[in-house]
Amino acid sequence: MRFLYPLFSIVGFIVLWAGAAYVIADPLLPGPVEVCSAILREIRTGALWHHLFVTLWRVLASFIMAMAIGIAIGLAMGRSHMINGLFDPWLVFFLNIPALVVIFLCYIWGGLTEAAAIIAVVINKVPNVAVMLREGTRSLNYELEEMGQSFRYTRLQTFQHIILPQLQPFIVAAGRSGLSLIWKIVLVVEFIGRSDGVGFQLHTYFQLFDVAGIFAYSLAFIAVMLLIEILIVQPWERYATRWRAEPA
């Protein structure tokens, strides 16, 4: 019964939406049928797949880079007072700099290139990952490291078996919020300075006032991110946390 509630909620919304679109009868509020036909049209021309794929590639590339750099910085800051002191002002600076400013500067200095686009996204995300991983690193269990030390674990063993499993919830949290933040920033980056991708398409349909097209691309990309969450993130998380005691 419990799993039916979200279903009711979604079906109810679609019915309301269809009703409102029918009553207003204006192309600026297309109904579900119009949006579906817009999606089908984009699929038939092949445009949807092309732009989805381009955007997804940018999301994944910048996600992987931002996570790797953010984890490394966060770990170092959590472990060393000196590194924390050196990086902390810049962390606050980059956390608060508007995403748009970073994007503009990257495009101005790097040209309207793929590299500039991805660097802009990475710079926007790294500080969040670093902050989360710093907190994770600070909460590491010292007793387990001491255990490893007494049994002469190598550095690699210590990292793999003692540190990484403790950071895993922080990495998952950073990854989750990272993915949702990054794809939104990627769209802005594409909107401003790329000639393909979902953001570029949204830009085009925005200029045409084609709301059905805007909905079509937004929904398609949300669906892709949902699939990634369900097929990759959740199963991995279940596997990685299987050692936790079941809640009583």
Added chain:
Amino acid sequence: MQHVGVQSLLKVHIKNKTYLGANGAETQALKDAQLTLTENSFTVFFGPSGCGKSTLLRILAGLDTDYEGSVDWVRPPKVGMVFQEPRLLPWRTVQENILLSADPTFTDHEFRQLVDVVGLTDMLSHFPSELSLGLSRRVAIARAFASKPNLLLLDEPFVSLDAPTAARLRQLVRTLWVDNPITAVMVTHDMREAVELGEDVLLFTPRPGSIHERLKVLPTDRANEASIEAKRAEVKSLYPHLFEE
């Protein structure tokens, strides 16, 4: 058993060991503590809480290097430690916890034998969160023996267990130690544990700790309940300060 002329494994002389308390004041934990551990002996550090016996154990383990004095090993040190808390990796199974710390020469046959003796054969695929404290301690003890140490360190390994479980684990450690003779040091404030397991019981002075006296435990002392109790009463009448908690 200790024999005359048996090789020593390490000589320790801690002239001074202080640490900073939370209030910023220096506390002297050890002062002029000297001991020699001979190969395959079982030594017990005995004394009230806060007398520095755990500090000395941590120095032997190489976990604390901030002291004045010397720890001279005859052979390269190889420590197997059983901590007060089991300190198992929660995200690894019982089997992985044991094998991660195992010596490279530790064979599958030895592993089967060890887990059989400690009674974990049916628990190998369990995670620590599924184990009782007694079982977790068994894993920690198995892990220490699997590492094939030349110095086994036990830091109050039976604390907060119910009496029958503690008795079974003492018996287990005794069995394992007799089967795999290694130099062992155990910290305790329980004279029964000391007499049941130790051959040499080093009585600590109150803080700053040093070794007050070396007490020999003979097999007859641990022959039965009455003799253990008699030994305990004897030590208590001689050194009441050791029993103040």
